[in-house]
Amino acid sequence: QVQLQESGPGLVKPSETMSLTCSVSGGSMNGYFWGWVRQPAGQGLEWIGRISSSGTTYYNPSLKSRVTVSVDTSKSQFSLKLSSVTAADTAIYFCVRGDYDVGGRNWFDPWGQGTLVTVSS
């Protein structure tokens, strides 16, 4: 059973770049896409971006200029970098696997437990 675990600093200063890593255990990364979703406190979910195991990326247009998602299948990890952060980027960040069916339809399963990132000086 695949499990995902986020790691990274919980506190980032405004204007800096936040970096998170998601470690994948219990299964191969090949053939799936991997992504990030965030949730500000008390608010809804926002998709950030995704990457295939071969490296193809898609980003939320509203964040695209600041986001980079990368993958290292040899380490069973993928990462998120978000630059020029502000208080508005304070949120719980979840890493997800993109599962799929024979029809090519996708969904997020599983999810990591989430990690809180606070942007503050």
Add this chain to the structure above:
Amino acid sequence: QSVLTQPPSASGTPGQRVTISCSGSSSNIGSNSVNWYQQLPGMAPKVVIHSNNQRPSGVPDRFSASKSGTSASLAISGIQSDDEADFYCSSWDISLNGWVFGGGTKLTVL
């Protein structure tokens, strides 16, 4: 403002059937499948319905869903106190080239 529109709240008494709607457009629900996620308090979301109406193994058959045109709905029959959670619909948007979510519906079991 979420791309997909959900009612902020829904409620019912134990044993009742509750439905949650999700409204989108031709660029998302109208073109792609809908997934539903349940987020229990303090937990990460988990998928309860994918591909419009498919239940992952382990999800009770009390959960069902449908899609018609640019709208979708999730139904939970025989609701129980431990069904209390936030529910989110989601779909791929071909105009935005990305995943979009509804704003979430908080289910309260009275």
